[in-house]
Amino acid sequence: MDEKLLDLCKRAQKVKYDIQKLTSDRKNEALIHAARRLIERSDEIISANHEDIVAGTQKGMNEGLLDRLRLDEKRITGIAEGLKQVAALDDPVGKTLEKRDLNNGLHLRKVSVPMGVIGIIYESRPNVTADAFSLCFKAGSAVILKGGSDALNSNRMITSIIKDALKDLNIPEDAILLIESTDREVTRQFMTMKEYVDLLIPRGGAGLIRSVVENSLIPVIETGTGNCHIFVDKSADLNKAVEVILNAKTQRIGVCNAMESLIVHSGIVDEFMPLLAKALRTKNVEIRADQKICNIIDCKKATEEDYATEYLDLILSAKTVDNIDEAIEHVNRYTTHHSESILTSDKDNAVRFQNEVDAACVYVNCSTRFTDGFEFGLGAEIGISTQKLHARGPMGLKEITSYKYLIDGNYDVRS
């Protein structure tokens, strides 16, 4: 067992009760103060980030990744704004969720409580460091962060500034803890720290998430993989359908709520596909489709694997179906349980699609791109859950709390 890791876990465990006891005002004050200090010390962040950028460039990191890694005044302002927004949100802790007098004479209350210690394992975007801290802290939990090694200098500086800000207010600085080791074995050990960590959230690509699910002994919330479908039913408004698909596929291609796969009703496929193909061509989207569609437009033949792939790229798989049953079956076969949409004027088909498709968010006549904590009115988001346990879809503050039962009696015994 790595000694530093164990020490970190013990410190989190020790500090969690102090974090739980902080009032909303104290937490908000701390978030606002940390936001201010991040801005004031942005030159230090930029200089630490510069080291990461130089190392990344030397390693031959591609421009997309370097861009995700890069921090400038504007991005730091964005990070600070994020902290202030979290300060403005309602405190999710200490709410009475239920209250009842039991038949046995006892008085029972179910109240929301912090998780305790939350672990976050994430990849190279250093803004996650402050984001994840702010949400966990507001939800009353200590957080242990394991960021990507490529962003270590940036993460270390951001963490250190937040720690200093907490110290300024006499709040335990161990509310935020960073695993600085870049040894994969240490990350693996972290995932076994069940005794110290109550919840582990991986944020990143499919590989990272699979590795966490396979290795963690701590309860995990899976996030992020989105093989999102849009089904264009026979009764859809075809021109509007083109607009929705253009938005879902191309507005931002690298995000989990982007569309990856199209399903078209055979009754309109002849009319629809040329319209769509023309629009997608302007955005350089490659279509990989079944034979029926390949007979209508010029495109590549899709393989089984295409239907199972979250491209995160300018590629769209496409499939023809003869009815709503086939559409639902296809979606449920390939869905990653993230976001799925039907475009239709048929009420019955809309209801059936929503009821029978097994995903966190099921849309009627919308782009899949709306699956997002801010869009859903949660105020912020720590990730989008694709599992059914605990939280599903966008996770805000409430979704990273737990509850407990408080029971009051009068020296009652069970008979």
Place this chain on the structure above:
Amino acid sequence: MDEKLLDLCKRAQKVKYDIQKLTSDRKNEALIHAARRLIERSDEIISANHEDIVAGTQKGMNEGLLDRLRLDEKRITGIAEGLKQVAALDDPVGKTLEKRDLNNGLHLRKVSVPMGVIGIIYESRPNVTADAFSLCFKAGSAVILKGGSDALNSNRMITSIIKDALKDLNIPEDAILLIESTDREVTRQFMTMKEYVDLLIPRGGAGLIRSVVENSLIPVIETGTGNCHIFVDKSADLNKAVEVILNAKTQRIGVCNAMESLIVHSGIVDEFMPLLAKALRTKNVEIRADQKICNIIDCKKATEEDYATEYLDLILSAKTVDNIDEAIEHVNRYTTHHSESILTSDKDNAVRFQNEVDAACVYVNCSTRFTDGFEFGLGAEIGISTQKLHARGPMGLKEITSYKYLIDGNYDVRS
């Protein structure tokens, strides 16, 4: 990969959408019919159970375990009653949990949905077979059961009768599936069937639960381990405290909500311990305590391990503290996060204990024995969760459902 296991998982996956679509009336009809058939065919159950009992006796199983395994007319009536009680409960599926119009113009509903496929791994009590089926079925999920090998004949017969009852009503019999293999490797493989199973609940001793947590790739809800404390504060009514402890420790010793450890305020320990020891002696409870208590009454010295042990036996560990802080610290050090209780007349200490003790159920002036789905008014219980993710404390029907977001728009795109 075991072929039969894979086939079972695929059948569950296939049938889950049909189970989801059943109306409450159909589900209730099926539960009541299954209850009737279990009674009508009780001779077949008793005869299958007899084979398990004979095999168990030959293996030298102790009388306690044989008793847990044994089924007679009365117990089968109890099982059937359980099914009817579940039929009478409110359907947890299809409820609109939240509803809001978003700023972006979309209409959002959050609705309760079934888990899909639930796996249950349990030890030798064959009544769990029907219990677990009834709760999962009412909650709209298919269930895959892996019972203890010692109860295989009983479990097979109960499953077969329920399947026949479902067939009578043209409901897919694969709503209940039993893993019949007694090979541990098959159980281990079952825990990796993430693609087919949405939730895994282990029910049994600490060893079983640890093994599931360590090996499962499927999200798990841990149940059952209870190292439950009662803290007798300085201001407690000492005579009533004796009654509560007697109840918590001895009413049923083998259950997870039984008391295992006592904490006593030093201000009353001299007066209280002789009273308590006298009462516990009548029930043959052995006390293992710290030096202070050993100086007052005749008892064995407790080790560190004693404080960490869930005895499930006529043994009680005991510890003296000087104040509420020490009491809370001791509880939080050794708690298994199940049920903890304070006996006090001091309002402030009561509130602090409830707020600061990290357990699913925190009592003031009650026996810990009340932690139970029926007592809490949940109508039934599939287990008591000791983790913070998804469900905490007694889990009824609601706790084995998930939710999804349904979003309606008018060909909306994200800007």
